[in-house]
Amino acid sequence: MSQPRRRWFISIVLVLAIIAFIGFSMLPLFSTAFRASQPAGEAPVTNQAQQQLTAAARGYEVVLQREPENQTALRGLVKARLELLDLQGAVAPLEKLAALNPTETEYGLLLAEVKQRLGDREGEAAAYRSILAESPGNLQALEGLANIQLREKRPAEAVTLLQNTLANAQQADRNQSSIDVNAVRLLLAQVYATQQNYNEAIAIYDELISNNKQDFRPVLAKAMALQQQGKSEEAKPLFDSAASLAPAQYKERINQLAIAPQVAPSTTPTPSPAN
Numbered sequence: 001m002s003q004p005r006r007r008w009f010i011s012i013v014l015v016l017a018i019i020a021f022i023g024f025s026m027l028p029l030f031s032t033a034f035r036a037s038q039p040a041g042e043a044p045v046t047n048q049a050q051q052q053l054t055a056a057a058r059g060y061e062v063v064l065q066r067e068p069e070n071q072t073a074l075r076g077l078v079k080a081r082l083e084l085l086d087l088q089g090a091v092a093p094l095e096k097l098a099a100l101n102p103t104e105t106e107y108g109l110l111l112a113e114v115k116q117r118l119g120d121r122e123g124e125a126a127a128y129r130s131i132l133a134e135s136p137g138n139l140q141a142l143e144g145l146a147n148i149q150l151r152e153k154r155p156a157e158a159v160t161l162l163q164n165t166l167a168n169a170q171q172a173d174r175n176q177s178s179i180d181v182n183a184v185r186l187l188l189a190q191v192y193a194t195q196q197n198y199n200e201a202i203a204i205y206d207e208l209i210s211n212n213k214q215d216f217r218p219v220l221a222k223a224m225a226l227q228q229q230g231k232s233e234e235a236k237p238l239f240d241s242a243a244s245l246a247p248a249q250y251k252e253r254i255n256q257l258a259i260a261p262q263v264a265p266s267t268t269p270t271p272s273p274a275n
Contacts, residue, residue: 053080057089064093069100078110087114091123098130105131109140121148136165137179143187155195162188182208186217193225201225216245220254227258 060077063070074093081089091114098107112127125148131141142165149158162184169179189204202225208218223238239258243251 050084053084056080057084069096071097071100074100082114087117090114091118098127102130102134105135105138105141109144112141112144121152124148136168137184139180139183139187142184146187146191150191150194155191158191159188162191182211182215186221189218189221193221193228196228198225198229214245216242216250216254219245220257224257 057077057080060073060080063073064077067073074097077093078090078097081087081093091111094107094111094114098111101107108127108131112124112131115121115124115127125145128141128145128148131138132145135141142162146158146161149155149161165179165184166181166188169181169184185204186208189201189208192198192201192204202222205218205222205225208215209222219238220242223235223242226232226235226238236258239254243254243258246254
């Protein structure tokens with residue numbers, strides 16, 4: 001993805017944060033755990049800014065009437081409508097961008113996020129499946145689709161999704177669509193943990209820790225799984241180890257998680273392979 005487009009996508013994500021639409025809602029994710037400690041964002045747009053955004057959106061609509069595939073206008077329209085909190089209005093241009101750029105998954109991911117905020121679970125799932133059709137190892141799409149399946153009380157489908165991804169990893173590599181096997185296994189362990197199947201989850205965490213002793217994610221995940229079971233004494237040295245291994249920006253949040261009571265595994269954030 002080019003730098004201007006990447007900056008555009010980041011700005012859209014910030015818009016979502018500004019309007020308090022932060023994070024996936026149900027599957028306990030590492031990103032959710034750390035988002036809780038981040039600033040809420042800027043103030044809502046002023047009336048003058050709203051008028052300017054409305055005028056800009058109309059201008060982009062005029063351009064798109066002449067050039068329906070003008071991607072600059074499509075991106076501008078999405079950004080303006082999101083800043084105006086018009087999530088429904090952002091869907092059509094986002095769908096067009098995703099269709100025009102099937103290999104650039106950022107559009108599909110943002111579309112899925114918007115669909116979730118609109119309560120369109122089928123549309124959200126379809127967006128993730130579209131991404132996975134092009135990129136079967138995309139961690140954010142796998143995470144998002146598993147999230148939906150857990151929200152709908154279908155954990156067996158989430159497990160099957162991830163197990164099939166792992167089983168097909170070798171074929172995906174031959175098709176030049178690499179899959180981060182360790183990250184997918186970490187996500188699979190998360191699903192087990194949300195179902196309180198801690199033996200399965202911890203077995204995966206232990207193997208991942210053994211395979212890469214510098215990766216803080218499985219260490220933190222195991223610590224949180226133990227904490228969820230009330231084994232705080234066993235969890236403490238793992239939290240300490242995770243904090244020592246983690247990048248500086250995560251250390252404070254890990255220390256907060258170490259002292260926070262984790263009473264409900266189905267709502268407790270755990271490490272996400274996407275980070």
